[in-house]
Amino acid sequence: MTGVLRSWLYVPGHRADRVAKALAAGADAVVIDLEDAVPPEQKAAARDNAVRVAADRPADPAGPQLWVRVNDPAGPWGEADLDAVSGTALHGLRLPRSEDPQLVREVADRTGLPLQLLLETATGLARAVDLAAAHPGVAGLGLGEADLAADLRVPSAAGLAWARGWVVVAARSAGLPSPVQSVFTDVADLAGLRASSEQGRDAGFVGRSVLHPRQIPAVHEVYTPTAEQVEAAQAVLRAAAQARTRGEVAVLDAAGRFVDPAVVARARVVLDLAREPGPALPAPPEQPAGGTR
Incomplete structure (x- = not known):
């Protein structure tokens, strides 16, 4: 699976039958959970299942990515997870x-x-910028909202709005992809999932973790640009390409919209989310020595 990943389906690692179903459920990524969804007496079985699936699963560029949520490395099971x-x-x-x-x-x-x-604690949230830049292997940040709300003593999801904005800033300031939204725990409330996902999209998230396959279609719909948005983005890039052939980097397009490099960058984001290629733009015109004012 290439492109921006919209859905990340958690599945309990000790349930081998569910892992197989999760891989075929249509999510962009499957996260085998060794942590919260696994009882202590099943930790070893979950770990073994995850390693077996990683070893036996055939390479499939069109299939979901396979991730594992390990236990806390500082806790009783984390060391064994990392070794495995x-x-x-x-x-x-x-x-x-x-x-x-x-x-x-x-x-x-x-x-x-x-x-x-x-980031599931006040300390982790406070150190988000340092964590994002801790190692080249850091691929992204996200919130564990249930644990974070408990640690912050926040009584409702609304109290985490600022934390969502902060994790978006921390990720992007470190050059990381926009973060993935935390799970929506009321699996039966698809309308609530959709509304919450729309809020996350508008806050700068690009996908969502899900707990059940029935949540995948709503998440994909929210986090995939519409055909109209894709066409508008393609039009922006066409206008920018035409402007550059004339030695310009800012122009009004045929619909009277102002197109400059910032607008082009946003159009590229839309096409990336839609998995749509955009035309390559000609090189910008050279600036005179010393720049312009």
Whole structure:
């Protein structure tokens, strides 16, 4: 699976039957969970299942990416998880309760796998910028909203709006992809999922973790640009390309919209989210020595 990943389906690692179903459910990524969804007596079985799936699954560029959420490396099961997954053919790891940049560096070096850091405590949130830049292996940031709300003593999801904005800023300031939205726990409330996902999209998230396959279609719909948005983005790039052939970098397009490099960059984002290629733009005209004013 290439392009921006819209849906990340969690599946309990100790349920081998569910892992197989999850891989065929249509999500862009599957996250085998070794942490919260697995009872203590099943931790070893979940770990073994994850390693087996990573080893046995045939390469399929059109299939979902395969990630694993390990247990807290500082907790009782984390060390065994890291030993087991190191060097496997996983696309990466989700690291819960990320707080310590030095520990992130140690995990990245030890496993050799990309890391998505889950910020689930006040300390992790406060250190988001340092965590994002802790190691080249850090592939993204995200929030674990249920744990974070408990740690911050926030009584409702509305109280985390500022934290969502902050994690978007921290990720982008480090040059990381826009973050993935946390799960919506009321699996039966698809209207609520859709509304919450629209809020996340508008806040700068580009996809969402999900707990059940029935949540995937709504998430994909929200996080995939419409045909009209794609056509508008393509029109922006066409106008920019035509302007550059005339030695210009800013122009009014046929619809009277102002197109400059910032508008072009936003159009590229839309096409990236839509998995649509955009035309290559000619090189910008050279500026006179000393620049312009």
